[in-house]
Amino acid sequence: MKDILVIGGGKIGSVVGALLASPSLDKSGGGERYTVTVADRSAPQLADIATEMANMPGLSTLVLDVNDAEQLRRALRGRFAVLSAAPYHLTAKVAQAARDIGVHYLDLTEDVASTRRIRELAVGAGTAFIPQCGLAPGFISIVAADLARGFDSLDSVRMRVGALPAYPSNALNYNLTWSTEGVINEYCEPCEAIVDGVQREVPALEEREEFSLDGVLYEAFNTSGGLGTLCETLAGKVRTLNYRTIRYPGHAAIMKALLHDLRLKDRRDVLKDILEQAVPTTMQDVVIVFVTVSGMKDGRLVQNTYARKTYAHVLAGRMRSAIQITTASSLCAILDMLASGQLPQQGFVRQEDVKLADFLANRFGRVYAMDEMAKAA
Numbered sequence: 001m002k003d004i005l006v007i008g009g010g011k012i013g014s015v016v017g018a019l020l021a022s023p024s025l026d027k028s029g030g031g032e033r034y035t036v037t038v039a040d041r042s043a044p045q046l047a048d049i050a051t052e053m054a055n056m057p058g059l060s061t062l063v064l065d066v067n068d069a070e071q072l073r074r075a076l077r078g079r080f081a082v083l084s085a086a087p088y089h090l091t092a093k094v095a096q097a098a099r100d101i102g103v104h105y106l107d108l109t110e111d112v113a114s115t116r117r118i119r120e121l122a123v124g125a126g127t128a129f130i131p132q133c134g135l136a137p138g139f140i141s142i143v144a145a146d147l148a149r150g151f152d153s154l155d156s157v158r159m160r161v162g163a164l165p166a167y168p169s170n171a172l173n174y175n176l177t178w179s180t181e182g183v184i185n186e187y188c189e190p191c192e193a194i195v196d197g198v199q200r201e202v203p204a205l206e207e208r209e210e211f212s213l214d215g216v217l218y219e220a221f222n223t224s225g226g227l228g229t230l231c232e233t234l235a236g237k238v239r240t241l242n243y244r245t246i247r248y249p250g251h252a253a254i255m256k257a258l259l260h261d262l263r264l265k266d267r268r269d270v271l272k273d274i275l276e277q278a279v280p281t282t283m284q285d286v287v288i289v290f291v292t293v294s295g296m297k298d299g300r301l302v303q304n305t306y307a308r309k310t311y312a313h314v315l316a317g318r319m320r321s322a323i324q325i326t327t328a329s330s331l332c333a334i335l336d337m338l339a340s341g342q343l344p345q346q347g348f349v350r351q352e353d354v355k356l357a358d359f360l361a362n363r364f365g366r367v368y369a370m371d372e373m374a375k376a377a
Contacts, residue, residue, distance in 0.1 A: 001033050001034065001035055002032055002033070002034050002035075002080035002081070002339055003034070003035050003037075003078060003079045003080055004020060004034050004035070004036045004037070004079065004080060004081055004082075004083060004335070005036075005037050005039060005062075005075060005076060005079050005081075005082045005083070006020075006036060006037065006038045006039065006082075006083045006085060007039050007040075007064070007066060007082060007083070007084050007085060007086045007090075007094055008038075008039075008040060008084065008085035008086040008087075009038045009039070009040035009042065009045045009046055009049050009061070010040075010045070010085065010179070011177075011178055011179070011321075011323075011324060012085045012108060012134075012178065012179075012323075012324060012327050012328050012331075013038060013040070013083075013085030013086075014038065014049050014052075015315075015316070015320055015324045015325075015328035016038075016083060016085060016328045016331055016332060017036050017038040017049065017053070017059055018052075018053055018056070018059070018316045018317075018318070019315070019316050019328055019329065019332045019364060020034045020036045020059075020332055020335070021034065021035075021036045021053065021056040021058040021059035022056065022316040022317070031336050031339075031340065031362075031363050032336060032339040032340060033058075034058065035058045035059075035060075036058060036059045036060070037059075037060050037061065037062050037075075038059065038060075038061050038062070039061070039062040039063070039064035039075060040061075040063070040064065041063065041064060041065045041066070042063075043063050046061040046062075046063060047061075049061055052318070055317075062075060066086060066090045066093055066094060067090075067093070069093070069096075069097065072093070072094070072097045073097050073100055073101055076097055076098060076101040076103050077101055079101075079103045080103065080104060080339070081103055081104035081105065081106060081335060081338070081339075082094060082097075082098050082103055082104070082105055082106070083106045083107070083331060083335065084105070084106070084107035084108065084109070085107075085108055085331075087179065087181050087182070088109045088110065088111035088114055088179075088181065088182060088185060089111075089114075089181075091107050091109045091111070091114045091118070091131070092114050092117045092118065092121075094107070095107070095117070095118045095121050095129065095131075096121060098121075098127070098129070099121045099122075099125055099127075099129075102126055102127055103127055104127045104128045104129075104130075104338060104345075105118070105127065105128070105129045105130065105131075106130045106131070106133050106331060106334060106335055106338070107130075107131045107132070107133065108132070108133060108134040108138070108327060108331060109131055109132060109225075110132070110134075110136070110137055110182060110185070110186055110224065110225030110226065111185060111189070111224075111225060112189065112190075112192065112224060112225055114131070115131045115132060115225075115228075115229070118131045118348075119131075119348050122347050122348035123347075123348075125346055125347060126346050127345070127346055128338055128343065128344055128345055128346055128347065128349050129347070129348050129349065130334055130338065130343070130348075130349040130351075132225075132228045132229075132351055133330055133331040133334040133335075133351070134326075134327040134330050134331060135161060135163070135287065135289075135323070135326045135327045135330060136159070136161040136225075136226040136243070136289075137225060137226055137227065137228030137229075137351060138228070138327075138330045138331075138334075138351055139289070139326065139330045139351075139359070139368065140159050140161050140226065140228075140243070140289060140291065141159075141227070141228045141229070141230055141350075141351035141352045142351055142352065142354045142355075142356050142359055143289065143291050143306050143356060144157050144159050144230060144291050144293065144352070145230070145233070145351075145352035145353075145356075146355070146356035146357075147291060147293040147304050147306060148234070148238075148293055148295075150293075150297065150304060151293065151295035151296060151297050151302070152295070152296050152297055152298070153237075153295050153296045154234070154237055154238040154239075154293070154294075154295040155238065155239050155240070155294045155295045155296070155301070156238065156239060156240035156241070156292075156293070156294045156295075157230070157234065157238055157240070157241045157242075157291075157292075157293050158240070158241075158242060158244075158291070158292045158293075159226060159227065159242070159243045159244075159290075159291050160211075160220050160243075160244050160245075160246050160288070160289075160290040160291070161226060161243075161245065161246060161287070161288065161289055161290070162218065162220075162245055162246025162247060162287070162288045163177045163178065163285060163286075163287050163322065163323040164177075164246065164247065164248065164285060164286055164287075164288065165177070165282050165284065165285055165286075166282075166284045166285055166286045166311065166312075167282075167284060168248050170279065171250070171254060172250075172251055172254055172255075172279060173247065173248035173249070173250055173251050174247065174248070174251055174279065175279060175280055175281060175282040175285070176275065176276065176279050176280070176281045176282075177281065177282065177285050177321055177322075177323045178323050178324075178327070180272050180275055180276055181268075181272060183275075184268050184271055184272060184275075185224065185225075185268075186204065186223040186224045186225055186226070186245070187204050187205055187223060187224075187255055187259060188204060188224070188259060188265050188268070189204060189224035189225070190202070190203065190204070190224060191203070191204055191222040191223060191224045191225075191226075191227075191242075191243070192224075192227050192231045192243075193222070193227070193231070193241060193242040193243075194231060194234065194235065194238055194239070194240060194241035194242070195240065195242075196239060196240075197236075197238075197239050199231050199235055202222050202242075203222065204221075204222050204223050204224055205221050205222065205223075205252055205255060205256050205259070206221060206222050207221060207222050207242075207244070208220070208221040208252050209221070209244070210249065211290075213288065213290065213307065213309075214309070217248075217249055218246050218247065218248060218249070218288070219246070219247055219248070219249045219250075219251065219252060220244035220245060220246045220247070221244055221245060221247075221252045222242070222243075222244055222245075223243070223244065223245040226243035226244075226245070227241070227242075227243045228350070228351050228352070229350045229351070229352065230352060233350065233352050238295075246288050246290070258271060259271070282321070283312050283319060283320075283321045284312055284321075285311075285312055285321050285322045285323060286309055286310065286311050286312075286322055287309065287310045287311075287322040287323055287325075287326045288307075288308075288309050289306065289307070289308045289309075289310075290305070290306070290307050291305065291306045291307075292304075292305045293305075308368065310322045310325060310326050310367070310368070312325070313325060315329075315367070325367055326367070326368070329364045329365060329367045329368070330364075330365065330368075332364035333359055333362040333363075333364040333365030334351075334354065336362050336363065336364055336365075337354065337358060337359070337362060342358055
């Protein structure tokens with residue numbers, strides 16, 4: 001029985017706690033057993049989690065302010081691992097405490113600067129530091145690396161991911177499905193890419209393209225953080241590498257007007273308040289993963305594609321949104337693989353080091369391969 005601390009009791013952290021502590025999932029397909037504490041600074045939010053998960057004796061809650069370094073270190077003592085589902089600007093603080101106490105560290109951050117700091121903390125550490133364990137970055141890198149291994153040499157790796165409302169009904173063609181701060185951050189920060197074999201930074205919300213999948217038209221554009229560490233991993237090995245977020249057409253133009261023309265890029269707290277007051281959340285969403293890799297194989301130029309849609313579904317006894325399912329399940333699968341010895345036990349671990357077959361065989365990761373998840377509930 002391994003003791004886990006999940007920091008952040010929001011849309012994703014609460015589901016991570018439920019999956020790890022769920023009696024039904026604990027008995028399906030073997031795997032480690034966990035006792036789980038979900039920590040958050042909001043006592044009312046934790047009370048809701050405790051009520052929802054009253055039938056899970058392996059789960060408890062803890063009021064915790066991550067900004068209190070000593071309180072955080074006390075909460076970490078004796079744990080096997082800490083999983084950060086906190087806002088991106090808090091992840092480095094959690095990682096520092098994990099290094100100080102000597103526990104494994106995993107997170108969901110898409111923030112490039114935070115990941116660089118975590119990599120520094122991992123140097124010489126006696127435990128594993130595994131950032132970016134969600135959907136994108138996270139699963140998308142596992143898929144891209146798996147496809148890339150099938151080529152003798154690479155030409156291009158194009159990664160596209162979107163978390164979208166299944167039934168768009170406003171001018172943004174969008175509903176809030178996860179962290180508002182995270183969405184704004186990835187629309188504002190520079191994006192890594194490899195262009196004509198050279199690693200570069202390209203602006204967010206630019207290089208818009210359109211494509212169709214299953215008869216539905218989408219747009220995709222640059223956003224920050226989705227590549228994870230692939231730019232470094234594939235440097236000198238690929239001509240083109242990029243990541244773009246999928247939305248319905250028209251979304252990028254409105255967000256560019258808000259962020260740049262109205263200068264809300266410099267007043268992100270105001271934009272967050274506007275979005276959370278005006279744009280409703282939804283549980284009826286769809287997550288799209290679309291990865292295309294081309295290169296030389298047996299003397300021929302070949303292209304391979306991975307495409308999948310995941311819809312909201314019942315998981316661990318409750319209806320979960322598609323972004324909750326995909327993000328939380330990915331983090332839990334990486335923890336499970338770490339706990340079972342399938343991943344390195346110390347130092348910095350990249351998502352592309354995870355084998356796709358092992359991930360999909362995991363009791364949590366297999367939601368990405370379940371046919372019922374690929375249909376609207």
